[in-house]
Amino acid sequence: MQNIKQGSYVTRKILIIEDTPTIARVQKHIALKAGYDVDIAESLAQAKELLSSNAYFCAVVDFILPDAPTGEAVPCTIAAEIPTIVMTGNIDQQTRDTVEKYPIIDYITKENKQAYQYLEKQLLRLPRNENVKVLVVDDSTSTRRYICSLLARHKYQTIEAKDGVEALKMLEASPDITVIITDNEMPNMNGDELCTQIRSLYSNDEKAIIGISGADSSALSSLFLKNGANDYLHKPFNSEEFYCRLSQNVDMLEQIATIKRQANTDYLTNLPNRRYFFEEAEKSLKQIKRTNGNGALAMLDIDHFKSINDTYGHDVGDEVLKGLSICFKKYFKKHLVARLGGEEFAVYFIDVEKQEALKRLEGFRYFIEANSHEFSSAKIKFTISIGFVSGPVYKIDELLKQADLKLYDAKETGRNKVVS
Numbered sequence: 001m002q003n004i005k006q007g008s009y010v011t012r013k014i015l016i017i018e019d020t021p022t023i024a025r026v027q028k029h030i031a032l033k034a035g036y037d038v039d040i041a042e043s044l045a046q047a048k049e050l051l052s053s054n055a056y057f058c059a060v061v062d063f064i065l066p067d068a069p070t071g072e073a074v075p076c077t078i079a080a081e082i083p084t085i086v087m088t089g090n091i092d093q094q095t096r097d098t099v100e101k102y103p104i105i106d107y108i109t110k111e112n113k114q115a116y117q118y119l120e121k122q123l124l125r126l127p128r129n130e131n132v133k134v135l136v137v138d139d140s141t142s143t144r145r146y147i148c149s150l151l152a153r154h155k156y157q158t159i160e161a162k163d164g165v166e167a168l169k170m171l172e173a174s175p176d177i178t179v180i181i182t183d184n185e186m187p188n189m190n191g192d193e194l195c196t197q198i199r200s201l202y203s204n205d206e207k208a209i210i211g212i213s214g215a216d217s218s219a220l221s222s223l224f225l226k227n228g229a230n231d232y233l234h235k236p237f238n239s240e241e242f243y244c245r246l247s248q249n250v251d252m253l254e255q256i257a258t259i260k261r262q263a264n265t266d267y268l269t270n271l272p273n274r275r276y277f278f279e280e281a282e283k284s285l286k287q288i289k290r291t292n293g294n295g296a297l298a299m300l301d302i303d304h305f306k307s308i309n310d311t312y313g314h315d316v317g318d319e320v321l322k323g324l325s326i327c328f329k330k331y332f333k334k335h336l337v338a339r340l341g342g343e344e345f346a347v348y349f350i351d352v353e354k355q356e357a358l359k360r361l362e363g364f365r366y367f368i369e370a371n372s373h374e375f376s377s378a379k380i381k382f383t384i385s386i387g388f389v390s391g392p393v394y395k396i397d398e399l400l401k402q403a404d405l406k407l408y409d410a411k412e413t414g415r416n417k418v419v420s
């Protein structure tokens, strides 16, 4: 798994401690597939040697090894502060008691049919969790710290608030918080009131709320859920249940984000699609209208694209569209771009004077004329025509209609030009 950190790539390394070669091979395959670099130790002694000279992102540890028959390898990786997943042959009470003594990520029974699928899920979740920010709201410092320590064990980012009022301030200051875990009984603002406030600002798709309370009332869980919480945990809770509920909620947010991304993205070019473009431009135009500002939009179209398809084939036509899209997105990265369909693209300018927008468009037109052959294996040269409008027009379809007329002019008067 590669992660961009301060501009450089960090490769995550996993230590697999397993004495059965076939099992080690399966685990290695899963870890490689999940993007990790892998080291394998066949014994505790070998593991200690590797631990002394390597930094590991996480470890998968066999509970029974020839030189560690009762789980002695587990405290070794834990002492080295490595998030540890324990694999056990069976999970009798004695093994469970031993395993539960240590702050491990999880234990997995090898005999379980789903064991390796489950391991893969966990290995994929750990790096993902590094990007998930969780706000823990509780007036008890010790409870907050305890929950944060559970979260840190699974590599979640944590942030703390002592009541609902402080939590709302933190949500405003850190829009990247996606999960809120909140106690109910707190001074200033209770957890259920906090849920109501959060839901008036953010939908279930954006942020998940998990309510926690020690109160002995079954009505509280329904109160939390009715006020917008996604889930509820009763204190004292078991850490396994905590992690299961948390990761289910994070998975759900992630799945919704993926579906939204897919719904807003053009499948061929990965650019925002027409739907997304309309929604975002409409929002921006509403704001501009309040200040009587100008909307500014350009439509771009590849010249004689049909003849590229006809001469070189549809696949080469696709290559051209993809290559152009990469440059288009980079060139107008501060603005809203989209593939409207076919060989037609649009850029909606955000906070730019008309002359500056025109200069940028002319620069792009020239860049394509000079470099278009780089976009396809067949080195096809092509040009683009651009229609641009700006003015006090606050409906996106009207702006597009006007830009389309200018684009038509550009085509009619020789192509490879910007008309405004």
Ligand SMILES: Nc1nc2c(ncn2[C@@H]2O[C@H](COP(=O)(O)OP(=O)(O)OP(=O)(O)O)[C@@H](O)[C@H]2O)c(=O)[nH]1
Pocket: 268, 301, 302, 303, 304, 305, 306, 307, 309, 313, 314, 315, 316, 317, 318, 321, 341, 342, 343, 411, 415
């Ligand atoms: N390869 C490829 N071609 C596409 C795609 N979508 C639309 N097209 C083609 O784009 C071409 C558009 O052709 P026209 O509308 O006639 O325009 P043009 O040939 O570019 O001519 P002018 O715009 O007048 O310069 C058609 O041949 C479509 O089949 C796509 O996703 N991939």
